[in-house]
Amino acid sequence: MAEENLPEPKAALPALQPGPPEQERPNRRIGQWFLLVVAVVALSAALVYVILQFLTPAEDPGAREVPRNERPGLDGVIATEMPPEQLIVGDCLRGFTGPLDLQTVVTCDSSHNAQLIGTFTLEHDSFPGADALLTESEDLCKSVAIDPSAGLDSTWTYHFSRPSQSTWSEGDRLVSCFLSLDSGTVRSSLLPEAEQS
Structure with a gap:
């Protein structure tokens, strides 16, 4: 016996979208590394400044x-x-x-x-x-x-x-x-x- 009014089967997952071209991935990584390096340098400079403030006596007017x-x-x-x-x-x-x-x-x-x-x-x-x-x-x-x-x-x-x-x-x-x-x-x-x- 044939079933007549059954819905058509749907895919369980959406269709895969194509990813960014291979040449964009290395550029994104370089940008992320650059931001990380800038953040580390800024944090280091702030830390050195704070340490120097504690080590250097305040000038007496x-x-x-x-x-x-x-x-x-x-x-x-x-x-x-x-x-x-x-x-x-x-x-x-x-x-x-x-x-x-x-x-x-x-x-x-x-x-x-x-x-x-x-x-x-x-x-x-x-x-x-x-x-x-x-x-x-x-x-x-x-x-x-x-x-x-x-x-x-x-x-x-x-x-x-x-x-x-x-x-x-x-x-x-x-x-x-x-x-x-x-x-x-x-x-x-x-x-x-x-x-x-």
């Missing part, structure tokens, strides 16, 4: 010696970005905002708003404590003789840097004393002429 212009121009600028530890007593400062900041040193007859009026080296055998050090630093700074003709009044404020407990353990014993204007500028030194460097 105060470690570089900032030169002083011995013949400043009309603007009076002697040095810019001067680390506080390189300041000299009598230095007049333009744009002063705090004793630990990098400073612009100018001639005292040019416009400025602060001056380094004195430095003191502390003689204690051990760290005296933050409060005691604050009081001592303030007393030392207020003991500096100011030129009576400088016109020091309430518009001036004392600022000072002093050792912290951590810098004390590293040998820091320096108190640096500054006077700054609350606003405005002056064109003269606060120190008697004999006191200036």
Whole structure:
């Protein structure tokens, strides 16, 4: 007996498509190897950079010696970005905002708003404590003789840097004393002429 209404048999798998020509396969492999080599080189460079960052000590901004212009121009600028530890007593400062900041040193007859009026080296055998050090630093700074003709009044404020407990353990014993204007500028030194460097 013949079966009449049976569907025609279908192939179980789709027909195979022809692959890329043989000459394209080597080109694809070369491209893949090239990308792999580039990735390995980039990863190696990044690894070397990270290792060098750990092995190379960070540059201390105060470690570089900032030169002083011995013949400043009309603007009076002697040095810019001067680390506080390189300041000299009598230095007049333009744009002063705090004793630990990098400073612009100018001639005292040019416009400025602060001056380094004195430095003191502390003689204690051990760290005296933050409060005691604050009081001592303030007393030392207020003991500096100011030129009576400088016109020091309430518009001036004392600022000072002093050792912290951590810098004390590293040998820091320096108190640096500054006077700054609350606003405005002056064109003269606060120190008697004999006191200036």
